[in-house]
Amino acid sequence: MRTRDEAWTALDRNFKLFMDCLGQLTEEELTSAQVVGKWTVKDVVAHVWSWVDEAVKVAKAWQARRPWQEGVTYGDAWNEQQVIDRSGLALISVVDGLTGSHRRLVRMLDLVEDERLAAIDKAPWGAEMPLVDFFYQMAGHYLDHVDDLKAYQKHCLEGCD
Amino acid sequence: MPVSQEISFRRFENGQWQSVIGYVVSESLVRLHVNGRELVSLMCTPHELEALALGFLRSEGMIRGLNDIRMMKVCPSGTCVEIWLADANFEPPTRRINTSGCGGGVTFTELTAGIEPLTSDLQVTPHQLSRLLMALQFGQRTRGIHTAALAEGETLLMVVEDVGRHNAIDKLWGRCLQEGLATKDRILLSTGRLSSEMLNKAARMRAPVVVSRTSPTTLSLALAAAWNITLVGYVRRDSLNVYTGGERVVEDEEALTHANS
Incomplete structure (x- = not known):
């Protein structure tokens, strides 16, 4: 089982790494070019935001009933719908949305009692784990997308065409 | 971002126009987030933002020194400062009093609360x-x-x-x-x-x-x-x-x- 500090540090470090990938890109580069499948950078941010939002809800309801999850499969269709739901938002709103949700998640990690951090329940993808490990794995989700974005950022800085 | 930025403008002086290169002060809105919540928005010169955040928190009595800071960073856009205090249970106050400061000064504390008169024997000329x-x-x-x-x-x-x-x-x-x-x-x-x-x-x-x-x-x-x-x-x-x-x-x-x- 991870410690609270490990989860906190991972969330902080990985979020920064993710956000650093957005730097030095123009709004057009962030919203037009497809970087992962048909997703733009903005879509990737929206996707990560949707998972951080979900993580906040899940952490709140850890070891309790989660009615919004009933009948939901967290697969490609769910991911796609989350991105579509946020597609009407401006880039800055999506980035702000992710930042706000990230802060809520970190704040929740700060305040949750030790006993509750060790409590075991299921993550949305079905794996059982202590709550603190759920926080840690959510930090890992940022990294899942860092490589794609870094490659695109490098490509753009070398001269997008 | 620098304290000031170079601009060109026209000046009318002694009946004549001239082109001038000068400097204007940088100003932007910067938000301070403490323990995940927005504490305050400051209209300020976006330079030395960490010092501004530290001084603001110190003058508001929210910290006593650097040891009270767990993590602080200026976001890449330079429009916010993220601060996490060593005291994870600290809840930023929500009451804000706008003051007469043209830079958008705010204070949360009663003006005279908890300050003892100064007894210094410093002398100046x-x-x-x-x-x-x-x-x-x-x-x-x-x-x-x-x-x-x-x-x-x-x-x-x-x-x-x-x-x-x-x-x-x-x-x-x-x-x-x-x-x-x-x-x-x-x-x-x-x-x-x-x-x-x-x-x-x-x-x-x-x-x-x-x-x-x-x-x-x-x-x-x-x-x-x-x-x-x-x-x-x-x-x-x-x-x-x-x-x-x-x-x-x-x-x-x-x-x-x-x-x-």
């Missing part, structure tokens, strides 16, 4: 204060910006600039925290008007002599008297006004020579 303020203004690259400084003797120990006079004092205190420079028993100088909130910050810094090139307010005079702070305003090359704590301002040989000549 009129010409010393005049020279310090002249040196302070001499360093300004552009007009329209507030400068604050901490001084000892004839030396400016620390100088900062910001579009807001409150921000300048907060930034000064933040820089002092960063550099491990004590503010107690030192001279605080400001180019801005000394309102009650400015006096509050000075008192918390334990600076017994507060000097401005402009005016105090009625409330700041009352607070200065209550806290035994020497308040000096309208400092020019050969003149200044001492409003409170006059016993700390002693005549120097220069003044006596000038008076007798």
